[in-house]
Amino acid sequence: MIDPNLIKKQRIILLLLIGAIFLTMIVSMGLGYSSVSYDRLIPIILGEGTFKEEFVLFSIRLPRIFITLLAGMALAVSGAILQGITRNDLADPGIIGINAGAGVGIAAFFLYFPIEAGSFVYVLPLVAFIGALLTAFLIYIFSYSKQSGLQPVKLVLIGIGFSMACSGAMVILISSAERQKVDFIAKWLAGNIWGTDWPFILAILPWIIILIPFTLYKANRLNLLGLSEPVAIGVGVSIERERLVLLLTAVALAAAAVSVTGGIAFIGLMAPHIAKSLVGPRNQLFMPIAILVGGWLLLLADTIGRNIVEPAGIAAGIMTALIGAPYFIYLLLRKS
Amino acid sequence: MVRLFTDQLHIGYGERLIVKDMTIEIPDQKITTIIGSNGCGKSTLLKAITRIISHQSGTIILDGQSISKEGTKTLAKKMAILPQTPESAAGLTVGELVSYGRFPYQKGFARLTKKDLEVIHWALEVTGIEEFKYRPVDALSGGQRQRVWIAMALAQETDMIFLDEPTTYLDMAHQLEVLELLEKLNEVQGRTIVMVLHDLNQAARFADYIIALKDGQIVKEGTSEEVIKRDVLKDVFQIDAEIGRDPRTNKPMCVTYNLLKGEDLHEKATSTISTAVHTYS
Numbered sequence: 048m049i050d051p052n053l054i055k056k057q058r059i060i061l062l063l064l065i066g067a068i069f070l071t072m073i074v075s076m077g078l079g080y081s082s083v084s085y086d087r088l089i090p091i092i093l094g095e096g097t098f099k100e101e102f103v104l105f106s107i108r109l110p111r112i113f114i115t116l117l118a119g120m121a122l123a124v125s126g127a128i129l130q131g132i133t134r135n136d137l138a139d140p141g142i143i144g145i146n147a148g149a150g151v152g153i154a155a156f157f158l159y160f161p162i163e164a165g166s167f168v169y170v171l172p173l174v175a176f177i178g179a180l181l182t183a184f185l186i187y188i189f190s191y192s193k194q195s196g197l198q199p200v201k202l203v204l205i206g207i208g209f210s211m212a213c214s215g216a217m218v219i220l221i222s223s224a225e226r227q228k229v230d231f232i233a234k235w236l237a238g239n240i241w242g243t244d245w246p247f248i249l250a251i252l253p254w255i256i257i258l259i260p261f262t263l264y265k266a267n268r269l270n271l272l273g274l275s276e277p278v279a280i281g282v283g284v285s286i287e288r289e290r291l292v293l294l295l296t297a298v299a300l301a302a303a304a305v306s307v308t309g310g311i312a313f314i315g316l317m318a319p320h321i322a323k324s325l326v327g328p329r330n331q332l333f334m335p336i337a338i339l340v341g342g343w344l345l346l347l348a349d350t351i352g353r354n355i356v357e358p359a360g361i362a363a364g365i366m367t368a369l370i371g372a373p374y375f376i377y378l379l380l381r382k383s
Numbered sequence: 384m385v386r387l388f389t390d391q392l393h394i395g396y397g398e399r400l401i402v403k404d405m406t407i408e409i410p411d412q413k414i415t416t417i418i419g420s421n422g423c424g425k426s427t428l429l430k431a432i433t434r435i436i437s438h439q440s441g442t443i444i445l446d447g448q449s450i451s452k453e454g455t456k457t458l459a460k461k462m463a464i465l466p467q468t469p470e471s472a473a474g475l476t477v478g479e480l481v482s483y484g485r486f487p488y489q490k491g492f493a494r495l496t497k498k499d500l501e502v503i504h505w506a507l508e509v510t511g512i513e514e515f516k517y518r519p520v521d522a523l524s525g526g527q528r529q530r531v532w533i534a535m536a537l538a539q540e541t542d543m544i545f546l547d548e549p550t551t552y553l554d555m556a557h558q559l560e561v562l563e564l565l566e567k568l569n570e571v572q573g574r575t576i577v578m579v580l581h582d583l584n585q586a587a588r589f590a591d592y593i594i595a596l597k598d599g600q601i602v603k604e605g606t607s608e609e610v611i612k613r614d615v616l617k618d619v620f621q622i623d624a625e626i627g628r629d630p631r632t633n634k635p636m637c638v639t640y641n642l643l644k645g646e647d648l649h650e651k652a653t654s655t656i657s658t659a660v661h662t663y664s
Contacts (some may be wrong), residue, residue: 048478267493277466283459
């Protein structure tokens, strides 16, 4: 009952995206402050590179590439889930306070702990994760009513309110911090991929390995939650439970991503949207495309941002915002 | 004993009771129609019976079990519901939407099984939309779209189908098309159909059993002969109706009517035209 041409189209798009990701990865490996020439890539990977070459590739470039790829994928799935359960194509992990909540967590953490201590770096994702989770939890409590359950529209409105409040709280926290700390927090907020080391990949990987297949497993429920409530109940979806479980999944995925990359918006908005415009809103079809688009977009944004201005580059979060904001306006214009 | 009945059912939003002390039995394998003026609680009753909304007190029993205690997926294998004018299925194709009706039977990653495909194929065929299966639902006409939603409900393979004003927004030919399809499903396959209708003559023509509501309570229930009567309509709709017989089906029909309100005859006559449409819409 599914158009075979549509399935064929999906397969072709998936192949093209995988190709694009590989190409971007290779380009990204070579580009940067200390360049690695492309004809040396294979020897280095085979272990025949110099110490400097190996250090640049294995300790700097590759972790960063994988982190951006994985974080982009997680954000895309998170956005797709949120768009499904809120029935709103403009939903994004940012709206349920993920970025802001994680930001407050980071800012508060910095007020009380010294920045130098090496091991604290690895606590940061955890702090961001807890901040994000806590905010999402509060938003959920406030948008839940005993009579009508979780109301998607209310969730969006309260989420926006919380984001604003968190941003305000962050300004207050930052204003009382030392200059050096402010620098780091500001960079974090801009979505400057900072967790570029293998342990961070290990921190984000389990979430992705578990939650992305789980989301695909829930695809048929997401389909129905995207229709009207009576229709979903009528075919036997327990909407309260599914909404809660999926909301938690979205929060966990986005929080895991944002905690190592810093505040990155728009990927969760754009990736599902681009995928839906290609193959329609059936989750089984568009979700895999959205995942690859999300990973690719963030990788591309970071590769460009990292090389566009010497030496520090532009934060990936700012790059995605540069692409995302016009896209968002385009969506709004097309809707009305 | 019928499969589905309610006992002293109270339904309301907050303090306000919409349906009061409702005890009804839904005849098996028959077409039942609920009629009544706007706000009388007919849609509310339909939604409560199909657990779209919860009720405040009383019970709804299906197959000897209270529906509040039954799993929602189990219920979805017994009753399908077509809500009032479901919003657009943005971007979905006809086949995709109809396949969603298979949800209660799906397990794991929900790949469509051979059985699923057979049922979906049958649902598309019986509703006459097979040829559109790869087209976007949004690109179809109102009548075709309504048939897609009916096909989705059919794909659920339930003995009972509930419909809330299935003919709204359709032109006369398409209204009849939908109702005849439902009649066929009832006659050929013995499915129980329960629907809310606004058009009295359609209710009289297609229903085996009519329940007339007013202010959340039953005024009269029975066959069309028993319900489509002058005194009942006077009570339910506040109209003075002339009841005749449909020359083709021999069912009772409301030939013409006036509003009852207003003592002054002249005032009544002039207000009829302007408000009749309003009241009757």
